Amino acid sequence: MDKTTLENLVKECGVTLYDTELVTENDHKIYRIYITSEEPVTLDKCTEVTKIISPILDLEPPVSGEYFLEVSSPGIDRQLKNIDHFKHSIGDLVKIKLSDGSKLKAKILGVEDNTVTLYDKGTKEEKKIPFSEITKAKTYFEW
Numbered sequence: 001m002d003k004t005t006l007e008n009l010v011k012e013c014g015v016t017l018y019d020t021e022l023v024t025e026n027d028h029k030i031y032r033i034y035i036t037s038e039e040p041v042t043l044d045k046c047t048e049v050t051k052i053i054s055p056i057l058d059l060e061p062p063v064s065g066e067y068f069l070e071v072s073s074p075g076i077d078r079q080l081k082n083i084d085h086f087k088h089s090i091g092d093l094v095k096i097k098l099s100d101g102s103k104l105k106a107k108i109l110g111v112e113d114n115t116v117t118l119y120d121k122g123t124k125e126e127k128k129i130p131f132s133e134i135t136k137a138k139t140y141f142e143w
Contacts, residue, residue, distance in 0.1 A: 001060045009056070010035055013049045018074045019081060022063055029067035031057070034074040036088065041073035080137040087111045089139055094118070097136040098129070105140075 007017045010033070018034040035041055035049055050071045057069060080086055080094065090108050096118070097103050106118035106127070114131045 001056060001062065006033070006053070009053055010049055013045065013052060015041065015045060015049065018085070019079070020062075022067075029063055029065065030070055031062045031067050032070045032072070034072060034078075036074065046071045046073075076139065076141045078139050080139065083111060083114060083116075083131050086116050086131070086137070092139045093121075093142055094137055094139050096129075096134055099133045099135050 003017075003020075006020070010017045013035075015035040015037045018036045020034070021032045023030050023032065033049070033053065035046070037045065050069060053071070054069055061067070078085075080089060086108060090110060093105065093107055095103065095105055104118075105121045107121070108116065109119055109126065110117040116129050116131055116134065118127050118129060119125075120127050
C-alpha cells in the first residue's frame, strides 16, 4: 500500500497519518502505524483504524512474510522526521542533533519554509536552523 492510500484511509477515520515504521523485535516483524488527531488518540480510535487497514494489508502486505500490525499514537517522546512534524510540534520541547555533531535542547517556536525557529535552553537564545542541518530530533517531556 502506498503512503497516499494509507493517509486517505486513516483520514476517513478522522485522524492523520504521522509516520510508519517496520521494526524487528524478538525475531518478530512489526509494522507500526502512528496516527495523530486534534483530540487525544484513544484505544478505540486505534482499534477502528486497525479494523479498516488490516484487511487491505492482507491483500497488499507492507513486508514479505509474517508480521504484526500495531496502530498507536506517536506518544509524548516522538521522533520528528520531516518539516510537518516540526510544524505540528510548535511549543514542544525537543532534543536535536545537528549535522555538525552538536546537540541542543530547545523549545520549538515556529517553522517557516524549511527553517525551524527554536529557543535554545542552554544558551537562552532564539535560533533559526535550516531543517537540512537537523540530523535527528525527538520531543521530550520535562517534569
